[in-house]
Amino acid sequence: MTTTTNVTQKKKDRPNLNERIADLPLPIKVVLWILFALFLFALPLLNIPFITTPDSDFGGVLFTVSTYVLVALGLNIVVGYAGLLDLGYVGFYAVGAYTVGVLSSQHGSLPWLWCVPVAIAVAMVSGILLGAPTLRVRGDYLAIVTLGFGEIVRLTLVNSQWLGGAQGISNIPRPPGIELFEVPSIDWSTGVPVVDLGTTTTFLKFGISDFIPYYWLALVVIALVLVFDILVKNSRVGRAWEATREDEDAAELMGVPTFRFKLLAFALGAAIGGLSGALFAGKSGFINPQSFELLLSILFLAAVVVGGQGNRWGVILGAIVVSYFPERFREFADFRVLVFGLALMLLAIFRPQGLLPPRRTLRAKRADARQHVLEEGEAGA
């Protein structure tokens, strides 16, 4: 009896990485965060071997990864926090991108920056319009309705000449920049890292060939959304979402206006989706309905589920996995999709809670283990 208890005791006493970071004094934590942020900003310039994608522009890949991260954060509010299965999230992404396209190029000439708040608002309103009638029904119906929404948006885009039809919208203006200075990159071609003053990125020029500034912009947006996410989740709003997810009837009977909170989650999720779409439009300068296929909705959802729905760090990791690896292994052409599918299946089998399950699951596991030890101990005694 004593041996098992002792072993588990030791395991429990050794704090995991998370706890060790949490125990660090605040100034050190701040410094670590700043270093980490600097690393993220420098990532496309460091050209780190193996991490850097060999077959596609790494800056562009990092931007794509960032939009996935942003989308996953938004979808996590809907799916992870409030427990609403949304299969048409790409619809909001499209609404955001097309709002920018219409206002800045197709039917107007507003600068990109002005279009962004409008895109967020339009996506949010479309979320409310879709959610108001459908959030009263539960579970499966919502999944079907949202699935339909995603397709309806795409088909509307294809068939509406006003929206550019199948050709889409081009000449979307770029985000405004100021060209201040050049940032050198690192060259590894000799085997050792050398500062390469020949290949530089202009801070901050949103051009058509160098996508690194777009990635930087996306990083800033992600940071803002993360802060928003943390503040809102740790409040009455976050608790109401979770209670609704856990047991809608019980939540309602404990005074939670569940419909209102579900609609709120839906609207906020849609707004973040629209914001990602606006970023995407600003970077590509060109959008067409093919950029908003159903498959994208599935990938977005995969990012959330693979990462660990309900845990913001988990879904970020999930988004990176889902969007980065297919780019990294582009050399294997279509074969990579097969491997990717297999990997997802293996994940579903071996980590059904996701790569980084929410804290609640981890805590539960630990408590279960403790309970187990207690019972074992009793049986042995």
Next chain:
Amino acid sequence: MPEPTNPEPVGAEPTTPTPASRPSTPATTPVDEVTEINPDVDIAPEDIGVPVVAEGERLLEVDTVTLRFGGVVALNEVSFHINKGEILGLIGPNGAGKTTCFNVMTGVYQPTSGVVRYLGKPLGKRHKFQITKLGIARTFQNIRLFANMTALENVLVGVDAHHTTGVVTAMFRLPKHRREEEQGRARAMELLEFMGLDGKADELARNLPYGDQRRLEIARALATSPQLLCLDEPAAGFNPAEKVKLMELIRTIRDQGYTVLLIEHDMKLVMGVTDRIVVLEFGRKIAEGSPAEIRDNPAVIAAYLGVDEEDAS
């Protein structure tokens, strides 16, 4: 848009308990884990802005309420009332309509005919959460905690019933958010302490032993500062000693300023703790009166005859 249909009636006995709400450990808690309640902690209801009636006056009135589910008449012209400050027992054999009665009082079902009056006014077609805000709170016969939230968070959701922090207030951490969080946490911790659960504030609800889960349900309901606390078989699954303790707890709760409606089908237990008792059988009220009157009532004896003690407890 049609109103949502409840796929599973709230509080109705489930055929299989949901895995989430099933306690991870059987009722046999290790001896050192038995929780002692702290009756001295002040958990009096907070002012929630509803008129408080004087002690002994009518708080809630069920007036000739009938509820049909298709052919099943779950409640048949049931009338009774609850006075402020009392413990009213609602008893009856299984399937008598006790839980259904709670469901009508908390807005889960609309009566087919008849009205429920609260503080003199009909409840009408209010949403469930609105009724909770008016001061009626309940627990569930089959435990329905927020399984993946901590004990503290469960209680906080109840406290939040009277809070108004929204996205903007939370996002900018406005003073209202801080105030509500601070006061809410303080009240939630008091309630947990009262229930003897303060040491388990950060445990997930689903990892709590069975008895603690039952107590946590009561704490969560109390957190909404109800005028009327409805307990649906809170002692189900308890051993006799635990049951006695729970009845003491219910009396303490009443003494702290709550009115309690208690469903329990163990007759003997109810006798000791209630001021008045209403007896249901097959959806009808067959008796009402003091515990002594109920004990000698032939109709009640007949209803409970044939149901042996083991079955009834």
